Amino acid sequence: MSPTRLVAVARKEIIQILRDVRSLMIVIVMPVAMVLLFGYGVNLDLKGLPVYVLDQEGSQQSQDLLKHFQASGYFHLVRVATGYPEVRRALDDGRAKMGIVIPWNFSQSLRDGGPVPVQALVDASDDNTANVLIGYAQAVVQEYSAELQLNWLGTRGISVQPIPVSVETRTWYNEDLESSAFIIPGVLALVMSVIGAFLTSLTIAREWERGTMEQLISTPVTAMEIMLGKLTPYFVLGILDTIVGAAIAIFWFHVPFRGSFVTLLAASAMFMVVVLSLGYFISVLAKNQFAACQIALIVAFLPAFLLSGFLFPIEQMPVALQWITRIFPARYYVSVLKKIFLKGTPTAMLYADLIPLAVFTVVLALLATRSFHKRLE
Amino acid sequence: MLGRIKQMIVKEFIQVLRDKRTRFLLIGPPIIQMLIFGYAATYEIHHVATAVVDRDHSQESRDLVSRFTSSPYFDVKWQLSDSRQLGDLIDQGNATVGLEIHTGFAQQLRKGETAPLQVIVDATNSNTALIASSYISQIALGFARNYQQDRIYRIAPQLAEVMPSVVLEPRPWYNPDFSSRWFLVPGVIGSLTLVLVIMLTAFAVVREREIGTLEQIMVTPIRPAEFILGKTLPFFLIGLFDVLLIGAVGSLWFQVPFRGSIWVLIAGVVLFLLCMLGVGLLISTVSSTQQQAMVTSFFYIMPAITFSGFGFPISTMPQWMQYITYALPLRYFLVVLRGTYLKGVGMDVLWPQMLAMLCLGLGFLTVAVLRFHKALD
Numbered sequence: 055m056s057p058t059r060l061v062a063v064a065r066k067e068i069i070q071i072l073r074d075v076r077s078l079m080i081v082i083v084m085p086v087a088m089v090l091l092f093g094y095g096v097n098l099d100l101k102g103l104p105v106y107v108l109d110q111e112g113s114q115q116s117q118d119l120l121k122h123f124q125a126s127g128y129f130h131l132v133r134v135a136t137g138y139p140e141v142r143r144a145l146d147d148g149r150a151k152m153g154i155v156i157p158w159n160f161s162q163s164l165r166d167g168g169p170v171p172v173q174a175l176v177d178a179s180d181d182n183t184a185n186v187l188i189g190y191a192q193a194v195v196q197e198y199s200a201e202l203q204l205n206w207l208g209t210r211g212i213s214v215q216p217i218p219v220s221v222e223t224r225t226w227y228n229e230d231l232e233s234s235a236f237i238i239p240g241v242l243a244l245v246m247s248v249i250g251a252f253l254t255s256l257t258i259a260r261e262w263e264r265g266t267m268e269q270l271i272s273t274p275v276t277a278m279e280i281m282l283g284k285l286t287p288y289f290v291l292g293i294l295d296t297i298v299g300a301a302i303a304i305f306w307f308h309v310p311f312r313g314s315f316v317t318l319l320a321a322s323a324m325f326m327v328v329v330l331s332l333g334y335f336i337s338v339l340a341k342n343q344f345a346a347c348q349i350a351l352i353v354a355f356l357p358a359f360l361l362s363g364f365l366f367p368i369e370q371m372p373v374a375l376q377w378i379t380r381i382f383p384a385r386y387y388v389s390v391l392k393k394i395f396l397k398g399t400p401t402a403m404l405y406a407d408l409i410p411l412a413v414f415t416v417v418l419a420l421l422a423t424r425s426f427h428k429r430l431e
Numbered sequence: 432m433l434g435r436i437k438q439m440i441v442k443e444f445i446q447v448l449r450d451k452r453t454r455f456l457l458i459g460p461p462i463i464q465m466l467i468f469g470y471a472a473t474y475e476i477h478h479v480a481t482a483v484v485d486r487d488h489s490q491e492s493r494d495l496v497s498r499f500t501s502s503p504y505f506d507v508k509w510q511l512s513d514s515r516q517l518g519d520l521i522d523q524g525n526a527t528v529g530l531e532i533h534t535g536f537a538q539q540l541r542k543g544e545t546a547p548l549q550v551i552v553d554a555t556n557s558n559t560a561l562i563a564s565s566y567i568s569q570i571a572l573g574f575a576r577n578y579q580q581d582r583i584y585r586i587a588p589q590l591a592e593v594m595p596s597v598v599l600e601p602r603p604w605y606n607p608d609f610s611s612r613w614f615l616v617p618g619v620i621g622s623l624t625l626v627l628v629i630m631l632t633a634f635a636v637v638r639e640r641e642i643g644t645l646e647q648i649m650v651t652p653i654r655p656a657e658f659i660l661g662k663t664l665p666f667f668l669i670g671l672f673d674v675l676l677i678g679a680v681g682s683l684w685f686q687v688p689f690r691g692s693i694w695v696l697i698a699g700v701v702l703f704l705l706c707m708l709g710v711g712l713l714i715s716t717v718s719s720t721q722q723q724a725m726v727t728s729f730f731y732i733m734p735a736i737t738f739s740g741f742g743f744p745i746s747t748m749p750q751w752m753q754y755i756t757y758a759l760p761l762r763y764f765l766v767v768l769r770g771t772y773l774k775g776v777g778m779d780v781l782w783p784q785m786l787a788m789l790c791l792g793l794g795f796l797t798v799a800v801l802r803f804h805k806a807l808d
Binding site for chain 2: 074076077080081084087088091092094095096097100101102103104119143145146147148151163164165166167168169170171172173174175176177178179180181182183184185186188189191192193195196198199202203206207210212213214215216217218219220221222223224225226227228229231232233235236248252253256260263264340342343344345347348351352356360361363365366367369370371372375392393396397399403
């Protein structure tokens with residue numbers, strides 16, 4: 055291996071990157087854009103959703119219950135004048151996510167005693183939103199019911215708490231249940247997959263497609279020099295992107311950062327090598343830029359998005375799929391990211407993620423070096 | 432003129448379907464992505480790993496714990512005696528939920544006071560934490576209500592019968608089992624179509640430019656409009672084929688119901704493809720290399736999918752973001768998909784979405800054709 059030739063290939067690649075100013079701009083803007091995108095756009099804190107109210111009775115009592123709904127701050131209440139069809143229509147076309155129906159004999163039934171139902175018609179096509187909405191509504195109704203019972207028992211000379219257990223929940227690591235704190239650390243893995251695998255997947259395929267590979271083969275440069283020369287500029291870009299992304303997460307979105315920055319950098323460097331090797335490997339195999347890009351989507355981007363625990367918890371997947379996630383390095387990197395950012399887990403305790411990540415790094419790097427031969431077929 | 436368009440279409444089909452690998456790329460990745468999405472993406476929580484510290488050892492505390500043991504949402508894996516162990520389990524990520532019942536729990540209940548249940552939730556995934564907390568409250572409050580009813584029954588049996596209460600009766604419409612799959616699969620159909628058609632269109636035009644065959648075509652008598660029509664029609668057909676293919680996987684494999692009219696869906700698909708071809712062409716007019724086409728497409732695809740309401744309701748996004756979503760065809764297409772699949776609604780509800788897609792599609796195509804003319808001069 056000759057350093058001069060290595061530098062020459064790297065220079066050629068850098069010139070190619072710099073010549074295409076727009077691609078470079080996008081590569082630099084991408085992490086910023088993606089962190090902002092997910093930071094603002096993904097909001098699982100589902101407050102203020104449109105809820106239609108059908109008060110069939112319109113009495114003091116039913117108004118009282120509605121005031122509780124209003125005061126909870128969870129919903130954006132819209133009153134309905136006409137009746138069921140209007141609620142149905144609103145759920146059908148998505149103007150309402152939930153319809154609360156108070157029966158026409160609400161206060162009478164309460165005087166008669168026993169449980170009185172209040173219907174919550176929920177658009178469950180979005181199961182998560184529906185679940186959260188029902189949870190909020192349950193809380194409101196339960197509180198109202200408890201108040202009612204307390205008064206009722208009070209007037210009959212019995213003083214007991216209607217609901218004598220208080221649930222005191224502490225949410226660890228993400229005290230305010232911020233969606234951004236949960237989402238953003240994983241976005242870094244996504245950014246690196248895009249930069250690493252997508253861009254590099256095109257580098258070799260492009261040379262084949264344009265016919266410049268033959269020129270490259272006729273020079274004395276070795277396969278190893280081509281690979282290192284081509285990948286080093288992207289490695290630097292990727293690491294820079296990680297740092298920029300992390301900085302936005304910490305300083306703009308105030309995602310807590312509780313672990314070691316050095317460990318974060320080390321893990322990121324490993325993951326960068328993983329995705330670069332993967333991208334290079336794909337590039338050598340595909341020889342066609344469209345194919346390379348589609349394969350990169352499947353083996354690099356999708357696992358980082360879906361099978362890494364970035365958004366959907368791995369424990370909730372079918373067991374077979376849980377095993378499959380283990381063969382994708384993104385899983386370990388996302389786990390490291392979340393632990394370093396939110397939990398502040400000490401480096402020594404991260405071995406369960408760092409060791410597999412290191413193994414993948416070595417194996418994939420070796421695989422990539424082996425994959426490319428200077429040969430015309 | 433028709434003859435020339437036909438020639439163009441034949442050429443394009445030959446190019447796309449020529450080799451086995453590209454043929455596979457039109458079918459394989461969409462199906463693989465659909466399968467991974469269908470299995471991996473879920474907001475549901477079942478069997479959440481739970482640790483319990485019961486320091487009261489009373490009938491009451493055991494009763495409360497048994498309600499968690501028998502719940503399908505929680506899996507009580509550890510019954511501990513020390514709360515420090517509880518913290519460790521959560522720190523290591525083994526347990527997601529920790530419950531702690533202090534000494535004196537039963538005594539407080541018997542005295543008629545409010546007894547606390549301490550809950551610790553790992554909120555690194557804020558969504559899981561939110562839903563788990565809601566289930567925990569339901570279980571604890573259910574226990575409390577029953578306990579108190581028994582108590583009142585013992586003090587004054589005649590009152591317990593007539594004590595009023597309000598209960599919420601949730602009626603989940605469209606998706607009675609709260610299946611995440613039912614929610615996400617129709618969305619995946621839309622997103623995959625978007626990715627495939629945009630990338631195919633953008634790459635196909637840019638490849639001609641990159642390898643220089645575009646000039647050869649332009650010296651033939653073909654006109655730009657004919658070129659565009661001949662170029663995009665094959666992708667339109669491929670897009671239609673892929674929608675049907677992944678739609679079939681959704682219905683047959685994942686058993687997502689289809690309740691609407693197939694013709695309404697097809698109308699929506701046609702309009703959506705129109706939009707996507709327009710976007711793909713637009714990207715191709717601003718890109719001179721395939722790498723540029725790829726990064727530019729990606730720069731469009733990521734926000735287009737995230738903002739469109741694919742995973743999270745648009746109404747929870749910041750207002751300025753909601754305005755952006757109006758320019759995204761996928762936003763409207765998702766409403767059509769979920770409307771026809773889950774809600775079974777027809778044109779009377781969906782026409783605004785169709786109209787919006789028609790306008791956007793015509794707009795994008797017009798701009799693309801105009802720009803294309805300019806790019807050729």
